[in-house]
Amino acid sequence: MAQVQKSMDSSSLAEVVDRILDKGIVIDAWARFSLVGIELFALEARVVVASVETYLKYAEAIGLTATAASPA
């Protein structure tokens, strides 16, 4: 059976950031935060975008599973 856990406040900072920076109402004229100076954890929640680089990264990682399984 899959493990179930509840994210507590301390461990779910990424969840908080994901919501309060990206969701919620935005009024441009009043928004006064800039991403300059943002702490690194806030970037954690960015979405993985499919790209050639991603595909190449995946292929390299899959290539490594071959060496691990059957050393030539």
Place this chain on the structure above:
Amino acid sequence: MKGTVEHIATYIPKGKYFYGIVRTEGDKNLGPTCLPSHRQVGLRRAQVYTIGFKNIAALVSDHPLTRIKPLRDSLAFHHQVIKEAIQDFTIIPMAFGHIVRSAREIRRLLEVNYPEIDEELNRLCNKVEMGLKILWDVDNIFEYFVNRDKELRDFRDTIFGRSRQPTQGEKIELGRLFENRLNRERERHAERVLKVLSIYTLDGKVNPPTHEKMVMNGVFLVEKGKEVLFEERVHRVAALFDGNFTFDYSGPWAPYNFIELELDELGSVPSLQEAES
């Protein structure tokens, strides 16, 4: 001379940090009424209060009119205010970092947008958001998929099993095949989960996954007070999955992912002389 410069630099106009809009029953105008309970502490440990119009009000606290950095402490205070507010109110949360010059501007925003805000607060009345992330709990997600998918395995062996290195094109093709399998599995699992949870939730959405090991990034709208029922269902659904999966739920949250409101910012004056800090 130096003293003069410092004197100018330390003058920062006062503003109001804006957390969200709540429903306030009864009074025509609550005015600067504090949150009825809890810590009532917002950014910079300032007191949180409301600025009302009819039966809606903005939750604010005093804050200098400066640019604000999304640092850990500020984010935590913002979050804490919203979190406490959802216990007593239906709230439409603002995104982090809204500072307004005056109570008058906020009141004007509430007044101009009253019908839309009123309708949205009615729609979201007594509803909270619960999050559910399902993850592949495996050391190596690539190995996990390769071991379960013959086509992926064969393709890997073909292009990596030769004396020469795979071409760029072959690698891209393999990467794309992996992603295709990843998304196929994600959709299959999400469908199973949503089917069970949809009976117990008012609305549900799947947001894009944020990394390869994420199966599903789901958010659900749940009636306030029924969070425990939601948790029970999550445990039931999790029982249908083997040990290669972890179910990670969170909440209750303000209904961030279910807000369908755009505010007309009438009354905001663009030519504001702004103090940078």
